[in-house]
Amino acid sequence: MSPPKNRTVAIVGGGIVGLSLGWWLGRLGGDVTVYEAAPDGTRSAGYAAAGMLAAQLEQEPGEEQLAPLLSHSQRLWPAFRDALESDSGLSLDYQTGGTLMVATDANGLGRLRHDQTYLRRLGWQAQWLMAEEARTREPWLSPQTLGALFCASDHHVDPRRVLAALTQVLGPRVVYNARVMQLSPTPHGVDVIQDNGQKQHYDQVILAQGAWAGEHPLVPDLPPLDPVKGQALYVTMPTPCLSHVVWGEDVYLVPRHDNRLYIGATVEPLGFDARITAGALYHLLKQARLVVPAILEAEVTEIIIGYRPRTLNDTPVVRPSIVPNVTMAVGHHRNGVLLAPWTCEVVGSGEW
Ligand SMILES: Cc1cc2nc3c(=O)[nH]c(=O)nc-3n(C[C@H](O)[C@H](O)[C@H](O)COP(=O)(O)OP(=O)(O)OC[C@H]3O[C@@H](n4cnc5c(N)ncnc54)[C@H](O)[C@@H]3O)c2cc1C
Structure with a gap:
C-alpha cells in the first residue's frame, strides 16, 4: 500500500483492527471510510475482549514465533494510548499494575515453575x-495462595473504551449496517460493493473483518481463518478489588476502574456457535473462586461471547493481497488488542 496521503481508503470491518487503522490512516492524511456490517460495534471480538496487553504471560509454547511481534507492539502501546486519548478526549482505562500468575495448590506451583x-x-x-x-x-487473593509469578511489563486496557474513543474520533466516517459483499478491481483502484448493491470507488481497500473474513472471502488469497469462541463474564465487586491482572489455572481476572472484574475466557474451536453454556460459566467461576474467593459474593452483571480470528499458525496476516490495491489485516486471534499499534505501524508505513 502506498502512503495514504490524499488517497481514498475503504476499510472493511469496524472492529478494533479496522477502527484503529481508520484512525491511524486518517492521521496520515488518508480519506477513510470504515464499513461495518453490524448496527454498532458490539458484535466485534474487541467488544468481548479482556484487553490484556500481555506479551509475556499470555505466551504459550508453540507460539514463540510471535514473541518479538507481541513485545514490539506492547512497546508501541503507550504512545498509541497517548495519541488516541489526546485525539478523542477519552480515557482508555490503561492500567500498569502488571500481572500476577497465582498458584493455590502443588500442581499450580509446578506450573508456575515451568512457566x-x-x-x-x-x-x-x-x-x-x-x-x-x-x-x-493483592490482599483479595485466597489465603490458600502458595506463590505467584509477577510480570511488571504486562499492562491492560479497557477495549470497549478503545472502541469508543476510535468511534468518537472517526465519527461519520464509520458507516454501520454496511456489509461489503464484493470487491471489483479497476485500473486505478477498487470498487466496493455492499449487500444492498451500492457501489463506491476507492484508491485502496483494507480487509479487517476479524473472524468473519473467512465466511465470504473477498480476495482469493485470504488465508484460512477459524472463529474461536470465547465465553467470559463481568462481576461487580462492592468495593475496588484487584490492582493487577490475576491469572489462576485456566482463568484470568481483569479489573476495571468501576469495580467490575472481567473473568475469562474459554477457548472453544466451535465456529460461530452462539450458545452461552452452563459448563463454561461454571468452570470460569469455579477456577476464579480459587484465586479470589470473594467473587462468589459479587453480582454477575454481564455474560460475554466473542469470536477470535485464528489463522492456521496463529500468526496475523498483514500484507498486500494479490488483488491490486487491497491489503489484508486479519487473523489477530488472541492478541488483536495488543497488536493494534503494530498493525497500524505496518499498514501506515507501507513497508512489508
Ligand atoms: C473472549 C475474548 C477475549 C480476548 N482477550 C484479548 C486480550 O485480552 N488481549 C488481546 O490483545 N486480544 C484479546 N482478544 C482477541 C481480540 O479481541 C481480537 O484479536 C481482535 O478483536 C480482532 O480484531 P478485528 O478487528 O480483527 O476483529 P473484530 O474485532 O471481530 O471486528 C471485525 C468486524 O468486522 C465486521 N465485519 C465482518 N465482515 C464484514 C463485512 N463483510 N462488511 C463489513 N463489516 C464486516 C464485523 O461485524 C466485526 O465488527 C480476545 C478475544 C475474545 C473473543
Missing part, C-alpha cells in the same frame, strides 16, 4: 513471589 523457566528461555523476566508477598500486593 518461569519457559519465560527465561525466551529472555523475559518474571519475578517469583512468596505467598505472603503476593497477598501483600
